[in-house]
Amino acid sequence: MPKVDMKEIKFPPRRNTRSVWVGRVEIGASAPISIQSMLSVPLTSLDSAIAQARALGEAGCDIIRVAVPDKRSVPFLREFRQAVDLPLVADIHFDYRLAIASAEAGVDKLRVNPGNIGSRDKVAAVAEAAASFNIPIRIGVNAGSLPPDLIERPDRAQAMLVAALREIEAVESTGFSNLVVSLKSHDVPTTILANRMFSRVSDIPLHLGVTEAGSVESGSIKNALGIGALILDGIGDTVRVSLTGDPIEEVTAARGILRACGRYSKGIEIISCPTCGRTKVDVASVVREIERRLRFCDKPLKVAVMGCEVNGPGEAREADIGFAGTADGFVVFERGKIRPPKIPSKDAIESIVAIVEEAASIIDNRKIEP
Amino acid sequence: MPKVDMKEIKFPPRRNTRSVWVGRVEIGASAPISIQSMLSVPLTSLDSAIAQARALGEAGCDIIRVAVPDKRSVPFLREFRQAVDLPLVADIHFDYRLAIASAEAGVDKLRVNPGNIGSRDKVAAVAEAAASFNIPIRIGVNAGSLPPDLIERPDRAQAMLVAALREIEAVESTGFSNLVVSLKSHDVPTTILANRMFSRVSDIPLHLGVTEAGSVESGSIKNALGIGALILDGIGDTVRVSLTGDPIEEVTAARGILRACGRYSKGIEIISCPTCGRTKVDVASVVREIERRLRFCDKPLKVAVMGCEVNGPGEAREADIGFAGTADGFVVFERGKIRPPKIPSKDAIESIVAIVEEAASIIDNRKIEP
Numbered sequence: 001m002p003k004v005d006m007k008e009i010k011f012p013p014r015r016n017t018r019s020v021w022v023g024r025v026e027i028g029a030s031a032p033i034s035i036q037s038m039l040s041v042p043l044t045s046l047d048s049a050i051a052q053a054r055a056l057g058e059a060g061c062d063i064i065r066v067a068v069p070d071k072r073s074v075p076f077l078r079e080f081r082q083a084v085d086l087p088l089v090a091d092i093h094f095d096y097r098l099a100i101a102s103a104e105a106g107v108d109k110l111r112v113n114p115g116n117i118g119s120r121d122k123v124a125a126v127a128e129a130a131a132s133f134n135i136p137i138r139i140g141v142n143a144g145s146l147p148p149d150l151i152e153r154p155d156r157a158q159a160m161l162v163a164a165l166r167e168i169e170a171v172e173s174t175g176f177s178n179l180v181v182s183l184k185s186h187d188v189p190t191t192i193l194a195n196r197m198f199s200r201v202s203d204i205p206l207h208l209g210v211t212e213a214g215s216v217e218s219g220s221i222k223n224a225l226g227i228g229a230l231i232l233d234g235i236g237d238t239v240r241v242s243l244t245g246d247p248i249e250e251v252t253a254a255r256g257i258l259r260a261c262g263r264y265s266k267g268i269e270i271i272s273c274p275t276c277g278r279t280k281v282d283v284a285s286v287v288r289e290i291e292r293r294l295r296f297c298d299k300p301l302k303v304a305v306m307g308c309e310v311n312g313p314g315e316a317r318e319a320d321i322g323f324a325g326t327a328d329g330f331v332v333f334e335r336g337k338i339r340p341p342k343i344p345s346k347d348a349i350e351s352i353v354a355i356v357e358e359a360a361s362i363i364d365n366r367k368i369e370p
Numbered sequence: 371m372p373k374v375d376m377k378e379i380k381f382p383p384r385r386n387t388r389s390v391w392v393g394r395v396e397i398g399a400s401a402p403i404s405i406q407s408m409l410s411v412p413l414t415s416l417d418s419a420i421a422q423a424r425a426l427g428e429a430g431c432d433i434i435r436v437a438v439p440d441k442r443s444v445p446f447l448r449e450f451r452q453a454v455d456l457p458l459v460a461d462i463h464f465d466y467r468l469a470i471a472s473a474e475a476g477v478d479k480l481r482v483n484p485g486n487i488g489s490r491d492k493v494a495a496v497a498e499a500a501a502s503f504n505i506p507i508r509i510g511v512n513a514g515s516l517p518p519d520l521i522e523r524p525d526r527a528q529a530m531l532v533a534a535l536r537e538i539e540a541v542e543s544t545g546f547s548n549l550v551v552s553l554k555s556h557d558v559p560t561t562i563l564a565n566r567m568f569s570r571v572s573d574i575p576l577h578l579g580v581t582e583a584g585s586v587e588s589g590s591i592k593n594a595l596g597i598g599a600l601i602l603d604g605i606g607d608t609v610r611v612s613l614t615g616d617p618i619e620e621v622t623a624a625r626g627i628l629r630a631c632g633r634y635s636k637g638i639e640i641i642s643c644p645t646c647g648r649t650k651v652d653v654a655s656v657v658r659e660i661e662r663r664l665r666f667c668d669k670p671l672k673v674a675v676m677g678c679e680v681n682g683p684g685e686a687r688e689a690d691i692g693f694a695g696t697a698d699g700f701v702v703f704e705r706g707k708i709r710p711p712k713i714p715s716k717d718a719i720e721s722i723v724a725i726v727e728e729a730a731s732i733i734d735n736r737k738i739e740p
Contacts, residue, residue, distance in 0.1 A: 004570045006528055009563055040645045067646040091646065093681070144685030158376055186641045186688075188630045189602060193379055200374045212674070212685060214640040215657045220587070221594040221626040228595035229602065232559060242644040244657045244675070250644070256591040260558045270584040271556045274612040274620070275410045276437040276461065287585045287614045304582070305614070311463070315514030315582060318556075 012234040017205040020136045020180055023087030023108035025062050027136075027180055028205030028237045033263050034062040035254040036207070036240040037247040038091065043068070043076040052247065053084045058296060059251040060266070063238070065089040065111065074101045081106040089138070096122035100129040109180070111138040114167035115145035123167065127176040136178040139167045142211055143185035143194075156185060157193035164198060180238070182207040188226040195230050205237035206230075212242065219243040220253045224260070231261045252295070265300040268360070271316050272305040279307030281325030281348070289349050290356055299360040304333075305352075313338060321359045323352055382604040387575040390506045390550055393457030393478035395432050397506075397550055398575030398607045403633050404432040405624040406577070406610040407617040408461065413438070413446040422617065423454045428666055429621040430636070433608070435459040435481065444471045451476040459508070466492040470499040479550070481508040484537035485515035493537065497546040506548040509537045512581055513555035513564075526555060527563035534568060550608070552577040558596040565600050575607035576600075582612065589613040590623045594630070601631045622665070635670040638730070641686050642675040649677030651695030651718070659719050660726055669730040674703075675722075683708060691729045693722055 019029035027034060037056050041048045043066055053064050068077055068090045081088060089109040090102030096117055099110045110130055117123060130137050141164045143156050153159035160183045171179065181204050183194035191210050199206065210226035213219035223241040230236045241250040241257065258264035272287045273279075286305050304322030306312025309331050312324030317336030323343070324331050330343040332355065343351045389399035397404060407426050411418045413436055423434050438447055438460045451458060459479040460472030466487055469480045480500055487493060500507050511534045513526050523529035530553045541549065551574050553564040561580050569576065580596035583589035593611040600606045611620040611627065628634035642657045643649075656675050674692030676682025679701050682694030687706030693713070694701050700713040702725065713721045 004567070006531065006567050009527075009567050009570070011559060011563075038644065038646055040649070042648075067648055069648045142685060144687065145681060157379075161376065186686075187632075188598070189381060189632055192602070193381075197374070197376050197379050200379070212641045212643050212676075214642050215654070215661055217586075217590070217622070218626045218640065218661070219642075220591055221598075221623060222630045224591040224594035225598035225602075225627065225630050228558070228591075229599045232562070232595075232599065244642040244644055245654050247644075252587070253591060256588045257595065260592045260595050262557075262559055270588065271582045272584050272589075272614040273582050274408065274614055274617075276408055278412075278437055278439045279410070284585070284615050291585055291588070306582075311515055315512060316556075317514065 011232050014234045015199055017203050017237055018177075020178060020205055022063055022089065022136060025087045027207075031237070033231065033236060033258055034238040035060060035251055035258070036063040036065060036089070036238055037061045037250045037254075038065040038240065039067070040247050043073045043080055046076050046079055049080055050083045053080070053086060056247060056251060057086050059248050060255055060296070060298070061086070061251045063087045063089060063109075065091050065240070067091045068098050068102050069093070071098070071101070074098070074105060077102060077107070078105040092117070096126050099126045103129045103133045103135060107135065109136050109138060111140045113140050113142060113145060114163050115142065115147055120170045123170045124174045127171045127174045130178065131176050136180055137171065137176070138180040138182060138207055139164055139171070140182045140207070141167075141184070143187070143190060144212070156187070156190045157197060160185065160190075160194040161197045165201070168202070168204065179204045180207050181205075182209060184209050184211040186210065186212040188222050191226045192229055195235055196233065199235045206235060207238045207240065208236040209240045209242055214244060216243050216245045216249045216253070223253060224257050228257050228261055231258070231263060266298040267300070268294045268297055268356070269302045270305060271302060271319055271322075273307050273312070273315070275307045278310070279325060280327050281307060281330065281345070283307050283325065286323065286349055286352055289353060293353055294356060294360065297360050299363045301356070301360050301363055303356055320363070321356065381602050384604045385569055387573050387607055388547075390548060390575055392433050392459065392506060395457050397577075401607070403601065403606060403628055404608040405430060405621055405628070406433040406435060406459070406608055407431045407620045407624075408435040408610065409437070410617050413443045413450055416446050416449055419446075419450055420453045423450070423456060426617060426621060427456050429618050430625055430666070430668070431456070431621045433457045433459060433479075435461050435610070437461045438468050438472050439463070441468070441471070444468070444475060447472060447477070448475040462487070466496050469496040473499045473503045473505060477505065479506050479508060481510045483510050483512060483515060484533050485512065485517050490540045493540045494544045497541045497544045500548065501546050506550055507541065507546070508550040508552060508577055509534055509541070510552045510577070511554070513557070513560060514582070526557070526560045527567060530555065530560075530564040531567045535571075538572070538574065549574045550577050551575075552579060554579050554581040556580065556582040558592050561596045562599055565605055566603065569605045576605060577608045577610065578606040579610045579612055584614060586613050586615045586619045586623070593623060594627050598627050598631055601628070601633060636668040637670070638664045638667055638726070639672045640675060641672060641689055641692075643677045643682070643685070645677045648680070649695060650697050651677065651700065651715070653677050653695065656693065656719055656722055659723060663723055664726060664730065667730050669733045671726070671730050671733055673726055690733070691726065
């Protein structure tokens with residue numbers, strides 16, 4: 001067997017990046033990795049848009065993006081800005097004048113797509129507006145909408161990199177460097193490679209995401225792998241999970257991904273066994289109910305729900321509080337040790353949720369890892 | 371800007387491993403990465419167990435594991451073996467005699483846990499039985515149930531590695547080398563590090579998984595990252611996603627993870643936009659219906675469902691067939707080009723599902739990437 005120094009096998013430290021502020025939220029440097037989402041309702045449905053933004057904020061979204069598709073949306077954006085306290089990003093395609101109008105309307109960041117924003121003059125005009133309002137620009141490269149000379153290149157990741165570097169050069173040549181960049185593809189390996197390449201040549205903070213990823217079920221998988229693999233590599237400063245569905249699901253998934261990377265300690269983490277022929281209780285229902293009822297809890301708490309008391313408490317020794325099924329109910333355990341009394345099968349779910357709520361209520365908020 | 375050779379930034383090739391056969395399925399060497407799941411119903415509920423095994427096979431599960439918790443289960447295992455054509459693995463804890471009885475009952479692989487199987491003599495007896503039936507053994511290390519002298523070690527990944535190497539040594543010293551190993555933790559970074567370490571010192575095929583991962587929603591995220599990051603590293607020969615829920619969900623998630631890694635071409639891949647203020651149709655419902663109705667389709671087909679016809683067909687140019695919303699229905703596109711006629715809003719979902727089914731029916735099965 002070869003001699004290997006196992007201490008060498010570890011994850012790299014987080015990459016050093018510039019600090020960029022989006023309203024009150026810092027992106028890059030040593031700031032916590034922030035969570036973004038995007039409204040699925042148009043600004044012109046103003047009340048729904050405001051309600052959705054508030055719901056996203058309560059779910060843990062740090063920064064909200066809104067599409068500004070036309071001039072008609074701009075007055076609505078102005079009203080929306082007054083009503084919503086969260087940092088806002090205007091998503092601009094095709095027409096650079098909408099970026100300028102959005103900056104004037106008070107957004108905290110502009111997102112432009114190098115594939116469709118047009119000439120260097122237009123890019124320079126957007127940079128000038130951003131500079132005068134002291135807001136950053138995200139250069140958002142999508143593999144599916146690259147500039148015409150790059151769209152057919154077979155080396156997708158490199159084509160994305162070139163598109164990003166070209167746009168950065170156009171903006172930075174005006175003296176503007178308050179930038180964030182994203183390189184997204186619907187293909188996970190391409191997304192990872194493009195971001196790894198970019199991180200080797202630039203200190204601009206990276207916004208991570210896998211685009212057009214599909215439904216909540218399959219899209220969560222693609223985003224978890226694409227975003228998570230990069231974060232474990234030390235790459236990525238802010239994330240947006242793209243899912244076809246309620247944007248609240250994007251925030252829930254983003255929290256789950258950051259938590260799986262050890263980069264998010266808020267909220268309940270559930271450790272639960274897959275159940276097997278030994279299981280005597282309905283573990284799945286208990287897990288579902290805890291997740292549903294404590295979805296927006298931001299206290300850091302590890303909860304275990306195990307099917308049997310033989311392996312359960314031992315296997316879930318790292319849990320703050322846990323429950324293991326027996327023939328006639330659940331035993332409660334704390335850090336691997338059983339704590340009487342037992343919970344009878346009748347009303348078990350209610351009792352378990354109450355115990356978790358109590359445990360959450362007394363816990364200190366641990367420091368979020370940067 | 372530093373000079374970097376971007377061609378250097380790529381994923382490593384798949385690791386060379388021994389070839390191990392589980393019934394008709396090969397694990398390791400250049401075999402496709404196989405998908406495993408585990409029955410959630412006990413063998414003693416024989417009819418339900420058989421029905422669940424068949425449903426798993428239809429969903430794309432290559433190898434099925436069953437818990438054999440006691441002597442009472444063994445005659446049921448024998449009957450189950452006769453009724454189920456898929457390769458079977460017996461999951462054994464504590465009592466090595468159950469492993470021997472399971473081999474005699476005709477299973478295709480044994481899984482033992484070094485944390486609870488006991489002395490070297492017992493391990494040797496299991497290896498002898500496996501050798502006489504010419505079936506492999508999986509040494510399944512779980513971070514939560516390590517041997518007593520390793521369980522408290524703070525370097526979890528290394529403790530798991532030591533547990534695995536110790537058990538391998540005990541088995542291989544008997545002359546038996548028909549092995550698969552797994553190193554699972556509920557913690558994703560620990561799981562990744564333990565497997566990276568193991569792959570540096572051994573050519574035994576790796577069975578990947580993140581254990582006690584939680585519900586379908588949060589557990590899919592942890593498994594996607596843990597399993598997917600390793601596969602992109604070239605590590606891993608067979609996978610089992612652990613979820614608290616219907617095991618069919620484990621198979622669906624495993625397919626999604628392998629597909630996201632470019633390692634699985636069977637089945638429908640949906641590329642769909644997250645929708646935004648520009649969207650005029652109900653993309654989420656269309657995606658959900660396609661996924662639901664074509665869940666078990668094994669034809670390799672990329673389907674795009676995009677919210678608007680402005681960016682949609684271009685961004686989803688890699689799709690075999692696609693649909694982009696307009697104010698009064700959907701346009702159909704093939705590889706980025708629109709193909710008339712348009713689908714009216716009325717009955718759009720039915721029409722779209724029918725078009726996808728037709729496209730699936732005429733496609734050749736592409737070779738699955740090894």
